[in-house]
Amino acid sequence: MPGTGQQPSFFPADQERDAVRALRERPRAKVLVIGGGINGVGTFRDLALQGVDVVLVERGDYCQGASGASSHMIHGGIRYLENGEFRLVKESVEERNGLLKIAPHYVKPLQTTIPIFSTVSGVLSAPLRFLTHKQQGKPKERGAFLIKLGLSLYDSFSRDGGTVPKHQFAGRKRALQTLPALNPGIKYAATYFDASVHNPERLTLDVLRDGEIAGLSAAADSARASNYLAVTALTEQGVELTDQLTGESFSFTADVVVNTTGAWVDQTNQAIGSGTSFMGGTKGSHIVLDHPELLAACAGREIFFEHTDGRIVLIYPMGDRVLVGTTDLEADMREDAVCTEAEIDYFFDLVKHVFPKIVVSRDQIVYSFSGVRPLPKHDETQPGFVSRDYRIERADRQIAGVATPVLSLVGGKWTTFRALSEHLSNEVLQILGLGRKVSTAKLPIGGGVDFPRTGSEIEAWISAHTSATVSAERASILLTRYGTRAAEVIRFLDAGQDSVLHSTHELSTREVAYIAENEQVGHLVDVLIRRTSLAFRGLVSAELLAELAAALSGPLAWDEARVEFEIGHAAKILDRFHRVQVQNLIA
Structure with a gap:
């Protein structure tokens, strides 16, 4: 199963899952x-x-x-304008605006800044790229004129009563006052809003x-x-x-x-x-950094820019981590998608291009991931121009x-x-031969129903769901993880004896049981990567693997041999596909 991040391992003695039955x-x-x-x-x-x-x-x-290896962005795709994909950009902007409303628990506004190093560069080459979908000669970076034109078109697609503000331009002096760590060679900085999804x-x-x-x-x-x-x-x-x-x-x-x-x-x-x-398809890789200096340099916003090779790349904060990406390489479907050393060098180079005084090293990488984009067959068209x-x-x-x-x-x-x-x-x-009964355009998704929007509303929700068994900290973690469906989880926690895990304050034994019983967990690694963000943030330890496997063993009926397998399996997956060596993360 190349590219899936997981090889099949059969356990004939397992009880048949309810979903399969x-x-x-x-x-x-x-x-x-x-x-x-x-x-x-x-x-x-x-x-x-x-x-x-x-x-x-x-x-x-x-x-x-x-889907799990994306740039964690919900965006209109401003760069697709250069491909002439106006229908897609319009639909994407409208859907971005809609998801901010129907999935507010996971989709959040993302302030984005583009550092610009020239005024008119690319004006002559852009029409040729638009017509041929190929780069002719050395890449010509897009200057302020082209970016201003693109952002104005981008704004025109967002007619939703101000879901996000319109873009703004700033000169070098004002841009460096706002983001002092930026490359002093910039001439302008353009700022606009898209959205992010921290928990895809x-x-x-x-x-x-x-x-x-x-x-x-x-x-x-x-x-x-x-x-x-x-x-x-x-x-x-x-x-x-x-x-x-x-x-x-x-x-x-x-x-x-x-x-x-x-x-x-x-x-x-x-x-x-x-x-x-x-x-x-083309392969895209990312790395996640534990880098307080780079985190502070971003000032809470995404830095979205064109690297020297013409590739559009990004740096942005996700909580207390920084996501850096992405590549766009031809994919070999016979091989697993993993982030390579060459791609990491590329990421370090792009950070240096924008923040020249910030040093990044491999020991600051806490996680990496790669995926294959589901793009159509494109023959000679360069990856960046594939629809x-x-x-x-x-x-x-x-x-x-x-x-x-x-x-x-x-x-x-x-x-x-x-x-x-x-x-x-x-x-x-x-x-x-059936008709549509319901449109999903304005239908809230899951935990986005009645999700608190303001700081005071969030505090009120947490206060209302704090009890002798669920602390305010736990209620806040659960609201972030499940949206308002956290209320259902809290009722489950209150229905039995619960205790927070020793290896992380973010999970408890009853919550692990809830996940096992309601979210179709097949392997231990599913909880680390896709039911929580513990792996993404570099918080997996050997103690956590053992404690979490033990907590899952009851509701999933794992015997001692299966528990041992799952611990080893999770460590291998994290090492092979995400550059996480568990033994090095033990405190």
Whole structure:
């Protein structure tokens, strides 16, 4: 399974998971969605809200692939204007504005500054890049004129009553007063607002939970989903699904199949009977730094700029860490996506370009990650100019003797997942002869319902949910992690004996049980990377691995051998794919 960050390890003695049992006992649905990234999960939620009998399967963990390896941005994509992708930028800006309203627990405004080193540079080369999607000769960095034009267009797409402020320009003197560590060679600085998503994995889980709840509210359980369930073959009985934890397989059929497996769309189509050549993904890597000086230099804002090679890159604070990215390299789908030494050197060089007096070293890296963007096949087009828009390809295939429509999603980006999911669902509804019942455009997502917006409202929420068993600190952590769904978690904590883990104050034994019982944990590493941000922030220790595995062993019925395996497995995944050597993190 190259690129997934995880190899299958079968445990035949494991109890069959409830999610898998529900599919095996009723091995048919109106719609089968393959792929548990944000676009697949969004489509699952949208169809469930329309009352459609829909099933989603994911071969790894939810949000494990490209969806979990993003730049953590919800943005309009100002650089896509140069590609002529005006429709995509307009949709992205509108969706950004919408997500700030319907997912305020995870999507936050992000002040962004572009350091500018010239006035008119790139004016002559930009039209050629626009027409050919190729860089001719040495890159010409975009000067103030081009950036001003782009930001003015960008502002024009945001007609939502001031969801975010319009851009501002500052000269060198004023820019250095605001950000004194910036390269003194700048001529201008442009500042505008986009948005960030600090917990993309948890937002994905929230969207999934919405779909499951919608299914439960229907006449029958009409929205079922399982991770660690891979499409492995096409049999006479239907699509073969194999449990990646136990190794057991069974056949499944549906009236419509939706392939949202991202960069692996072609391989998935091959598994279900007919290969395609739609995809041509590129690899993007990031590093996370524990660097107080760089954190202070950013002054709470993203630094978004063009590096000397013409690549658009970013540096921005996420809590007490700094995220630096990203690369855009041709991906070899036969190999796992990992951040290389050369990419790290590149990141250090771009930091030096913008903050020349700040020194960055490898021992300040607490985490790294890489993913393959689900881009269309692009032949000679350079990676940076490949369209970030999406399209839907349809082909009918014989599945269990029946001509079955298969819809393949080519492309797609985080910011537009809601609109994309609605578009994909509309295609499915048309095939099924059904109409849309609900629009998701203004429908709050999960813990975004009644989320407190101001500091005083947040304090009031925390105060209202503080008790003898849940401290104000714990209530604050839970609100950040779950949004207003934290109230449900707190009720679970209050229903039994609870204690905060010794290795981290951010988890308790009862919360670990809640996660295990409600969020389809397959492996210990799922909790570290995708149910919490402990790995991302470099907070994993050997003590934490042992204590967390022990806490999971009860609700997941792990024996001593399985606990030992999970500890070793988590350490290997963190080392191989994220440059985290657990033994070096012990206090």
